[in-house]
Amino acid sequence: MSETPVLSLHEPDLPVTRGSLLRFSDDPIACMKELHRDHGDLAVLADGDQRLVFVFSPELNRHVLSDTQTFESRFFAVRGNRKSAQRRVTSGLLSQNGAEHRDSRRMMKEVFAKKILPAYHETICRLSSDLTESWQAGNSCDLNAEMVQFMLRMTSALLFGFDDAGFAQKLGRLIDRWAHRNHEIGMGALVSAPQFAEGYDDLLSQAEELEETVRDMFARHRSTQHAQVNILSLLFQAQESEQHLTDDQLIGHSTLLFAAAHLTTAHTFSWTLFLLSQHPDVLGKLRNELAKHVAGDIPTLEELEKLPYLDSVIKESMRILPASSYSQRIAVQPTSIGPVRLNPGTPVIFSQYITHHRPDIYENPDQFIPERWQTIAPSAYAYLPFGAGPRMCIGAPLAMVEIRTALTIMLKRFNFQIQPMSTVNGHVISTMLGPTSSIQSLLLPADRTPITVPVLGSVHKLVALPAGAQPLAIPRAA
Ligand code: HEM
Known part of the structure; x- marks a missing residue:
């Protein structure tokens, strides 16, 4: 018996745009902006029998994200057969649902507990300090590439206890x-779109190579004494106490943790430094706060507690350019969202970017205004850079500690002058909104404030930069 279609052509009042679903895969943000503009809180993109359902409001985000029985996470579309490397490397939290997910979250909660965070302080400070020592005022750098390399090293050290740039790069490249x-x-x-399926065999062999590298890393980790606490040591400890936690399961968790951690955090750093460099008054205020409350070049844990403006800057950067721009769930039983009926298997997409740019929640939503956080307190489903509900990012507290600490260390020593008329592109790859070009900058000493300069590129479609950042009008020949 065929299932009832989600929508029928005879329901003209439904919020449907008909057209190729490739519009979404080509440019998710542009597509979602149009759907939101045309339909509001709930929209459907329909192509023949295929539908993508989109929710854009805090209420509907809550509806979808809190009902884990109806809306499941299937982050990896290809799981491979039961005994494949692809099955094992995709078996982390994002592929789990129901009791399996709940049990894994419980086990991981200990590993990511807030009380453990101070133990990472030394590693975060050391690696951030190494980074700034490799910089020299007057030199040029690509902030995007610097932050990606930095986070590969940091993530490898914090998660696996290996401060080995070669290993971090190899694992990062494979992942x-x-x-x-x-x-x-x-x-x-x-x-x-069947053309995408052509890479299937390639995917399976990449998963094998990745698994082999993670297994080698496990062996190396077990035969090494680790002076600093790291997440893999804590997972191995949990393995000793949890009878059913096998190495195969740890392969899935470790791979997902590395994949979920390094680029999201790198993109957050790149966007924050870019936004600060193009907003010198915000940077000036932040610098005053750092000068007042952080005595040396390296902040202590107590000092980091007293930086409210830094918190506002980070919150605002993650609002306006959220590294996770959207995510999805799959309806696993017949259900409805408002007037839209969903069959099992229908994908439902929620978007941090669209929710965070709603003018009814955030005044002048496209502008970078950290001060707004002194007066607003949006709900968990209206501000959700780390997701919300039972699947909210488990690494959020760790990510926040990394970002607050490393930004303080970088800004205590340097400023960044964005290269005038350079191109800064931003695009979504694999749900993540990151820079897809270099971010060319000149390293300035901390006492020299950068100026807002005109830049080109698609970043202008994502945020409203100050007037001085608009590309100069090119005079026309007579
Ligand atoms: C700025 C950095 C980060 C951002 C923006 C971010 C964002 C997110 C978001 C939005 C989700 C929810 C996805 C969904 O609901 O479908 C998520 C989940 C997750 N994140 Fe993060 N994340 C960051 C850093 C990290 C770090 C540092 C780790 C680990 C060390 C991590 C591990 C995870 C894991 C394991 C999940 C899956 C949780 C579950 O399904 O129960 N993330 N992250």
Whole structure:
């Protein structure tokens, strides 16, 4: 018996845009902006029998994200067969649902507990300090590349206890290549575009290479004494006390943790430094706060507690350019959202970017205004850079500590002058909104304030930069 279609052509009042689903895979943000503009809180993109359902309001975000029985996470569209490496490397939290997910979250909660965070302070400060020592005022750098390399090293050290740039880069390269392939094939499945399925065999062999590297890393980790606390040591401890936690399961958790942690945080750093450099008055205020409350170059844990303006800057940066721009759930039983009926298997997309740019929640939503956080307190479903509900990012407290500490260390020593007329592009890859070009900057000493300069590129479609950042009008020849 065929299932009832989600929508029928005879329901003209439904919030439906008909057109190719490739519009979404090509440029998710542009597509979601149009859907939100045309339909408001709830929209459907329909192509023949295929539908993508979008929710854009805090109320509907809550509806979808809090009902984990109806809306499940299937982050990886391709799981491979039961005994494949692909199955094992995709078996982390984002592929789990129901009791399996609840049990894993409980086990991981201990590992990510707030009380453990101070133990990471030394590593975060040391690696941030190494980074700033490799910089020299007067030199040029690509902030995007610097932050990606920095976070590969940081993530490898914090998660696995290896401060080894070569290993971090190898694992990062394998994970990014594999995540990209997953995204392509997953997006192909989501929008029913068979051409994306061509990389399937390649994906499976990439998963094998990745698994082998993670297994080697486990062996190396077990045979090494670790002076600093790291997440893998805590997972191995949990393994000793949890009878059913196997190495195969830890492969899935470790791979997901690394994949979920490094680029999201790197993009947050890149966007925050870019926004600060283009908003010198905000930077000036932040610098005053750092000068007043942080005595040396390296902040103590107590000093980091007293930086409210830094918190506002980070919150605002993650609002306006959220590294996780959207995510999805799959309806697993027949249900409805408002007037839209959903069959099992229908993808439902929620978007941090669209929710965070709603003018009814955030005044002048496209502008970077950290001061707004002194007077607003949006709900968990109106401000959700780390997601919300039972699947909210488990690494959020760790990410926040990394960002607050490393930004303080960088800004205590340097400023960044964005290269005038350079191109800064931002695009969504694998749900993450990051810079897709270099961010060319000149390193300035901390006592020299940068100026707002005109830049080119698609970043202008994502945020409203100050007037001085608009590309100069090119005089026309007579
Ligand atoms: C700025 C940095 C980060 C951002 C913006 C971010 C964002 C997110 C978001 C939005 C989700 C929810 C996805 C959904 O609901 O579908 C998520 C989940 C997750 N994140 Fe993060 N994340 C960051 C850093 C980290 C770090 C540092 C780790 C680990 C060390 C981590 C591990 C995870 C895991 C394991 C999940 C899955 C949780 C679950 O399904 O129960 N993330 N993250």
